[in-house]
Every structure is written in structure tokens, then in C-alpha cells.
Amino acid sequence: MPEAPPPAPTGDELLKVLSALGNPHRMRIVAALMESRNYVSALARLIGMGRPLLHMHLQRLEAAGLVAGTLEVAEDGKTVKYYDVTPFFYELTPRVVAQAAATITDTTETDRTAGRSAKEEAK
Amino acid sequence: MPEAPPPAPTGDELLKVLSALGNPHRMRIVAALMESRNYVSALARLIGMGRPLLHMHLQRLEAAGLVAGTLEVAEDGKTVKYYDVTPFFYELTPRVVAQAAATITDTTETDRTAGRSAKEEAK
């Protein structure tokens, strides 16, 4: 059977992926996780960076679907969060970009019909 | 003849490309230029954005090698700068990213032994 046709990522998706990967730290994180899955604290020590910071970067990567974290319980009962790299694949060409650009959800329009939590309306 | 082998972009290059494309405006600019080459002012009107801003975005894209601008002289003598999309192609996978991550020039650590162009050493 033939190969799957070139998947056309949505603008927002591609945007998240590109901005997530367009950062040196995040690139290194992916690289480190490629060698072997790891949990947050250990990874932080490995690439010398604060936990809060790493945590934030990992969230950005996970939100883009590039890595996946799972909260596991080690044999000794400690809860540990392991991260793995997702086998992603994106083709970056003018056509793909142009196509994606057409489906971008302009986030600037603060809301409109989008009902917020109905809480900060206090202002 | 066979296809060219998977090109391995350097970390800095990939970084510039990804961060350049990881912006809604810049994506739309590429999309607009895909339909037809155009000059700055016209493009600005086309996608409703200020010239100074467009100018800056175009520079970022050009610095990443995604578009190319040429200053041309129209028949009536007016100087106009046309921009074209460069036929780029990048493959985004964990392996590529990991490989690129290994060749990132950390711009924060002022230098070290890394031999630079031997020019800004002046300081």
C-alpha cells in the first residue's frame, strides 16, 4: 500500500510547533529526551536549568504535541513524571506554510462569542 | 539521478527558520508572496499592516533565507523592492532537531575558544 499523503497541518498547530521548536533550550530538551526518556528533576540537573523553567518549556513542547509526559509511580512509591519524545514529522515548504496560513485563528479578537469563565468580567 | 540526501541544517540555521516562521504575520506574508511576488508598499496594503512593521518582518524572513528581496527600477524610473519566496525545504523530525541542537552556538556565553570570524574580537 502507498504512503500516507502529505498531511496538511492547521495553521494554529504548525504555529505552536514552530514557535515551540524555535528556541534553543527547547531544542536541547528534545535532543536530551531523544537519547533517553527522563523525568523532570533529573532532566533539569542534566541540562543545568531550574525546575520551574524546565517545567514551563516542557509544557510548551507538550502543548505542541512534540513530547508526552506520564506521571508514574516508581517501585519505592515516589511519584515521578517521565517525558518521552513524540515521533513527529513536519514538512516545511512554502506550500505547506501558505496552506497553513490560510487556517489561522486570529487570537487577537479577545473573545466575541467565546464565552469566558464569566469571572474577570468584573473589571 | 537520485535524490539529494537529507540535508542536516545547523542548529542556528534551523533556529532562525523556525522562529521566523513561528509567527502568524510572517506565515501570512509567505502565503501572500506565494501567490505572486510583490513589493513592500503594495504588500503592506494587501495584508493591512504598517510599512515599518512589514519591513521588519520581511527582514527576519530574509535573514532566515525564506524570502529574497531585490531592488528593481520600474520602467517609469521608480525604485521598487520586490520580494520572492525562496523554495526552501526542511524536514522536521525528532532526529533532525536533536542533531541541530548539538550545533547551537550559544550566543550568551560571549565566546570562549570557539573561533569566530576573527573580526568582532576587536571589542
Next chain:
DNA sequence: GCCACCTGTCAAAGATTCCTGACACATATC
């Protein structure tokens, strides 16, 4: 000269992102 169009740059404001140092909460070991 004056107007219309093009090019480019600058400074200052606005918005985001990035980063750090607490803090709170779990479990296992000493």
C-alpha cells in the same frame, strides 16, 4: 513648487516570553 508614490530608519510604547526565587505538598529513609 507641490503632490503622489516609493524607499528606508528611528525612538518609544506595548505585549510576550523567559527566568528566578519562594512556596506548598507528597513519599521514603534516617
Next chain:
DNA sequence: GATATGTGTCAGGAATCTTTGACAGGTGGC
């Protein structure tokens, strides 16, 4: 209980990016 390891979050400042308005040219046509 005290210590060490793991988890996560928050507030605030630092650093960057984004955006705008004003300015300084250039050419051609009325």
C-alpha cells in the same frame, strides 16, 4: 521529627519581540 527526593505553582523582574508614528530621503507628473 528532620532530611532528601519527587511533584507543581505563583509573583515579579529581566529580556525580547511586536507595533506605531514620525522622520528623511528618492523619482515622476501636474
